Amino acid sequence: xxxxxxxxxxxxxxxxxxxxxxxxxxxxxxxxxxxxxxxxxxxxxxxxxxxxxxxxxxxxxxxxx
Numbered sequence: 001x002x003x004x005x006x007x008x009x010x011x012x013x014x015x016x017x018x019x020x021x022x023x024x025x026x027x028x029x030x031x032x033x034x035x036x037x038x039x040x041x042x043x044x045x046x047x048x049x050x051x052x053x054x055x056x057x058x059x060x061x062x063x064x065x
Contacts, residue, residue: 017045
């Protein structure tokens, strides 16, 4: 299982950050996620593996000025 905030998501072997984002029901755009305390940026989502029992914090893109 993977913890995302107060929710848990099923984990599978070989899961990447991109796979995880595709599995959750969320339409927001994420430029960065925090995976077990380390920041992972979008260019690395396809190649970064998510370990079982990971703690993930989703950081949505926001506009401001």
